[in-house]
Amino acid sequence: xxxxxxxxxxxxxxxxxxxxxxxxxxxxxxxxxxxxxxxxxxxxxxxxxxxxxxxxxxxxxxxxxxxxxxxxxxxxxxxxxxxxxxxxxxxxxxxxxxxxxxxxxxxxxxxxxxxxxxxxxxxxxxxxxxxxxxxxxxxxxxxxxxxxxxxxxxxxxxxxxxxxxxxxxxxxxxxxxxxxxxxxxxxxxxxxxxxxxxxxxxxxxxxxxxxxxxxxxxxxxxxxxxxxxxxxxxxxxxxxxxxxxxxxxxxxxxxxxxxxxxxxxxxxxxxxxxxxxxxxxxxxxxxxxxxxxxxxxxxxxxxxxxxxxxxxxxxxxxxxxxxxxxxxxxxxxxxxxxxxxxxxxxxxxxxxxxxxxxxxxxxxxxxxxxxxxxxxxxxxxxxxxxxxxxxxxxxxxxxxxxxxxxxxxxxxxxxxxxxxxxxxxxxxxxxxxxxxxxxxxxxxxxxxxxxxxxxxxxxxxxxxxxxxxxxxxxxxxxxxxxxxxxxxxxxxxxxxxxxxxxxxxxxxxxxxxxxxxxxxxxxxxxxxxxxxxxxxxxxxxxxxxxxxxxxxxxxxxxxxxxxxxxxxxxxxxxxxxxxxxxxxxxxxxxxxxxxxxxxxxxxxxxxxxxxxxxxxxxxxxxxxxxxxxxxxxxxxxxxxxxxxxxxxxxxxxxxxxx
Ligand code: ATP
Ligand code: MG
Numbered sequence: 001x002x003x004x005x006x007x008x009x010x011x012x013x014x015x016x017x018x019x020x021x022x023x024x025x026x027x028x029x030x031x032x033x034x035x036x037x038x039x040x041x042x043x044x045x046x047x048x049x050x051x052x053x054x055x056x057x058x059x060x061x062x063x064x065x066x067x068x069x070x071x072x073x074x075x076x077x078x079x080x081x082x083x084x085x086x087x088x089x090x091x092x093x094x095x096x097x098x099x100x101x102x103x104x105x106x107x108x109x110x111x112x113x114x115x116x117x118x119x120x121x122x123x124x125x126x127x128x129x130x131x132x133x134x135x136x137x138x139x140x141x142x143x144x145x146x147x148x149x150x151x152x153x154x155x156x157x158x159x160x161x162x163x164x165x166x167x168x169x170x171x172x173x174x175x176x177x178x179x180x181x182x183x184x185x186x187x188x189x190x191x192x193x194x195x196x197x198x199x200x201x202x203x204x205x206x207x208x209x210x211x212x213x214x215x216x217x218x219x220x221x222x223x224x225x226x227x228x229x230x231x232x233x234x235x236x237x238x239x240x241x242x243x244x245x246x247x248x249x250x251x252x253x254x255x256x257x258x259x260x261x262x263x264x265x266x267x268x269x270x271x272x273x274x275x276x277x278x279x280x281x282x283x284x285x286x287x288x289x290x291x292x293x294x295x296x297x298x299x300x301x302x303x304x305x306x307x308x309x310x311x312x313x314x315x316x317x318x319x320x321x322x323x324x325x326x327x328x329x330x331x332x333x334x335x336x337x338x339x340x341x342x343x344x345x346x347x348x349x350x351x352x353x354x355x356x357x358x359x360x361x362x363x364x365x366x367x368x369x370x371x372x373x374x375x376x377x378x379x380x381x382x383x384x385x386x387x388x389x390x391x392x393x394x395x396x397x398x399x400x401x402x403x404x405x406x407x408x409x410x411x412x413x414x415x416x417x418x419x420x421x422x423x424x425x426x427x428x429x430x431x432x433x434x435x436x437x438x439x440x441x442x443x444x445x446x447x448x449x450x451x452x453x454x455x456x457x458x459x460x461x462x463x464x465x466x467x468x469x470x471x472x473x474x475x476x477x478x479x480x481x482x483x484x485x486x487x488x489x490x491x492x493x494x495x496x497x498x499x500x501x502x503x504x505x506x507x508x509x510x511x512x513x514x515x516x517x518x519x520x521x522x523x524x525x526x527x528x529x530x531x532x533x534x535x536x537x538x539x540x541x542x543x544x545x546x547x548x549x550x551x552x553x554x555x556x557x558x559x560x561x562x563x564x565x566x567x568x569x570x571x572x573x574x575x576x577x578x579x580x581x582x583x584x585x586x587x588x589x590x591x592x593x594x595x596x597x598x599x600x601x602x603x604x605x606x607x608x609x610x611x612x613x614x615x616x617x618x619x620x621x622x623x624x625x626x627x628x629x630x631x632x633x634x635x636x637x638x639x640x641x642x643x644x645x646x647x648x649x650x651x652x653x654x655x656x657x658x
Pocket of ligand 2: 489492
């Protein structure tokens with residue numbers, strides 16, 4: 001049965017709602033797909049719900065063909081489960097907590113690894129029960145710091161989350177096989193939804209584990225930065241993206257430095273020859289100028305010097321610790337309150353000075369990896385708060401690499417682009433001061449005591465610790481150049497390993513009667529984001545409204561009788577039932593009839609706004625010639641559409657939908 005517009009609820013808006021910044025948010029509100037109830041909370045109105053359900057149906061089909069079976073877990077989860085894995089703290093304020101009438105604490109699930117692990121632990125005790133891949137489509141809750149862009153980042157959203165359990169990584173039934181099946185299913189899901197997407201290598205984030213990929217829809221409004229090699233053989237998100245080999249000064253290649261803990265042998269492209277200092281080390285008074293930009297402005301205004309960020313060293317102070325981030329935070333709080341000056345430097349706890357060029361940003365994931373090359377057991381590498389740093393004489397905003405000289409148990413990690421000899425301005429390690437002509441050899445290397453926290457000769461490490469920027473060399477080392485784009489993350493697949501099964505101590509019996517913690521993968525799709533990303537993408541909208549791809553359009557066909565009575569009414573209903581009878585490939589042909597008593601102009605504007613792929617207009621003039629007007633919303637049959645004999649109408653619509 002076709003839907004009559006007047007019976008549905010489609011509150012279209014002419015004006016762009018003030019709070020909506022990005023096209024998808026504006027259009028989802030204006031086309032009456034969603035309605036805001038509160039910050040990050042949205043009702044789905046009939047059109048929005050239909051699209052959401054279509055995306056879900058595609059997901060369900062593809063999950064089934066990847067061998068995943070559907071379950072449904074409660075959104076309300078005992079907090080105790082998240083405590084078992086430490087995710088109550090790892091998720092921090094993003095976790096919604098609820099106290100029940102007995103005072104017991106629950107969480108509103110942000111994802112369900114713990115719940116499914118418990119389920120598998122209780123029901124799959126033997127290797128014969130595995131592998132299993134289970135999934136659900138369930139409401140997820142996250143108390144996002146900044147809910148925005150409508151359903152792109154809301155506090156309550158629909159996620160498809162799948163989880164797989166294995167006794168092996170490789171081989172038949174292993175994690176790698178299922179990971180690939182999920183990966184392939186994701187490709188089919190996003191293609192079928194008409195989404196232009198790219199897959200990128202990604203860090204595993206708070207969820208932990210080793211390998212992961214994200215599925216990104218390129219869009220200028222995306223919150224993620226992705227990098228792609230122009231050779232087309234490498235793509236990664238900015239958190240993960242590696243940089244190809246870069247040259248740095250040969251002065252860093254002696255005994256007390258250690259290079260290239262990253263994946264790329266720096267030697268393969270050689271080193272830069274040593275050079276003399278650019279001048280005497282000179283202190284400059286830079287009052288109230290802690291930041292790179294502040295210093296540049298100050299130099300210009302007060303010294304008449306044009307200083308470039310590329311000539312500044314950015315030195316950030318981190319603490320490395322064997323403890324968890326939460327414990328480190330508590331330690332700092334305790335020390336701030338109790339023992340301001342007495343701190344013991346130990347192998348388990350040391351400072352890291354991370355140095356990058358002024359125009360670059362430290363990548364904390366890479367830095368952590370580098371620190372782990374010094375001590376593999378380090379759990380936390382946390383940026384120090386200014387007041388904590390001050391207790392150890394690091395004056396944040398004015399720290400220079402030579403701060404390491406007087407702090408014998410401080411490690412220096414320098415990005416290759418900063419490990420070159422040139423004119424440098426750096427912090428002076430004195431409040432409101434910087435230094436000019438900083439020279440790595442004269443002002444640092446020659447003065448360092450040659451041992452680190454372990455007594456080794458590697459207090460200085462030169463390795464990639466910065467975010468990739470446009471124009472960097474590809475890590476494939478094939479002459480490729482990396483370029484940046486913005487993207488919306490619609491899906492994410494992870495190889496988790498035994499993180500959860502170990503933390504929750506669930507085991508599986510193996511054929512030799514030993515037991516193991518099953519190995520896990522997890523796979524998420526943001527269903528609401530599929531809709532928003534589809535609209536946000538290149539061909540998903542134009543100046544008049546949404547342009548749906550047929551698979552996830554609320555309806556495939558809109559019939560617009562100029563007046564819904566007499567012959568036009570009969571024909572509208574007849575065409576609708578003929579179209580519906582044609583269902584099959586590409587799925588059901590569902591029809592919306594605009595039966596409203598509105599002016600044609602209003603009807604056409606609304607039709608463009610809600611973006612139904614094909615519109616059939618029934619007007620008196622054409623009907624007199626036994627014709628109807630058919631117009632594809634994506635413009636594929638011209639800006640004005642075409643006049644088609646009534647008898648050909650259904651066939652023509654089917655052609656346009658394919
Ligand atoms: P983000 O980095 O955007 O915050 P995430 O990496 O935390 O997302 P995952 O834990 O990987 O998200 O969740 C799986 C999927 O759920 C994401 O790929 C995304 O499509 C979707 N998603 C995550 N957070 C939100 C949100 N606040 N609103 C809507 N969808 C979301
Ligand atoms: Mg993610």
